[in-house]
């Protein structure tokens with residue numbers, strides 16, 4: 001794989017034999033600025049992910065040297081877009097991005113981490129307990145299984161699937177007026193064009209792309225923001 005290509009942790013090998021462990025990226029100076037008084041908790045999570053993430057198949061072998069920049073801070077940079085007091089569902093949290101990282105840096109919001117894979121759920125639950133987080137719960141399963149179970153104010157996701165598939169599985173989780181916040185790559189505009197029909201069908205309005213992290217991160221990140229506006233329906 002080309003260096004610099006984002007790794008899909010799903011494809012990460014279980015172990016890499018005879019390869020020396022890649023050195024972990026030193027903590028960037030901006031980490032404390034982004035995490036504020038939650039930096040110690042974020043450090044503890046990142047240290048554990050650095051040590052156990054690859055053997056557990058949560059991150060690929062090329063990720064430790066860019067763990068902070070590409071994964072942890074790339075997730076934490078979304079924090080200012082989380083509404084205080086909001087109930088937030090993160091879809092496909094995997095090793096913790098972005099949902100667990102956001103739960104760490106935003107203790108004033110409540111998070112549900114929806115993840116189908118048992119081993120990843122076990123990791124997330126262990127981290128929640130170990131870090132003493134009281135604002136986050138794990139729900140095992142696919143987002144679609146929770147469509148009639150609850151409604152949240154905001155839904156987040158990173159590296160789960162393209163917008164035209166992500167919108168139909170996440171829109172039903174949002175209350176009327178609820179917001180989608182999806183971390184996306186450079187292809188987001190093309191994804192929006194490909195998703196035009198489903199955006200209309202699910203009454204997703206005000207779609208825009210914001211660039212986050214300028215002046216803080218070596219690599220900025222792009223977030224897709226949009227709102228579900230169901231409006232009142234005639235009886």
Ligand SMILES: C[S@@+](CC[C@H](N)C(=O)[O-])C[C@H]1O[C@@H](n2cnc3c(N)ncnc32)[C@H](O)[C@@H]1O
Pocket residue numbers: 008009010091092093094095096097098114115116117120141142143144157158159160169
């Ligand atoms: C490539 S990983 C990304 C993990 C994490 N969000 C990250 O950025 O590192 C995709 C994750 O989405 C989960 N997933 C796939 N389809 C899903 C669905 N329909 N509902 C919830 N999670 C799903 C997978 O189990 C996997 O953990």
